[in-house]
Each structure stands twice: as structure tokens, then as C-alpha cells.
Amino acid sequence: MIDRSQVPVGRSIVRLILVYKRKRSGALKAGLCVQGCAQVQGVDYDQTYCATMRPTSLRALAAVAAGADMSMRRWDFVAAYLQGDLQQGEAVYCHAPPG
16 A cells, blocks of 8 residues: 555546456456546546547448458457556556455
8 A cells, every 4th residue: 555645746546446247157257447537637647549440441441352352350459558568767556446
């Protein structure tokens, strides 16, 4: 547990919560999530990115692929951001999750 006096001035301590989900098989799954509503843009983070494609671009790509007798595949990178590394000097200050 980090004391508030150890956090640099202007930085906030983000809260963590545990989210529980019951799978179809009956197994329980737990995930640790950051409460994003507690973060301030420019202070706690400065970049966001979400790779999306406009529907018109997808239709054009599908038309080109069909015309060239090519196949298309769908990729889903749901958890790709979890593999990122912090840069030198970057720090994230978190409270321990309740429980």
C-alpha cells in the first residue's frame, strides 16, 4: 500500500477493482480493472488508441479482395495493450483492490 505522501504532486492514485464473471462452463473468472473514471487526461495518461475501420473502408477493402480473388481474415487484439512496457521514468500509482 502506497502512502499519499509518496505520490508526486499533481499525480493521482488510481483505484483498482476486481470484476468477477461466471463462464458458461460454470468456472469463475476474475479480472483486475482500473477505474478509468478516476484518471485525468494529461496527468495520468496522454495517449489513447483504438484501431477501428470505417464501414466504407471495410466495404472497399472487401470489394478489392473479391475482385482479386483474395480471402480476408478478421483479427481481434482485445488484450494487446496489456503487453506494453512502461517507459523509463513512468510510474503508475494504484490502491490495492478491496477485499
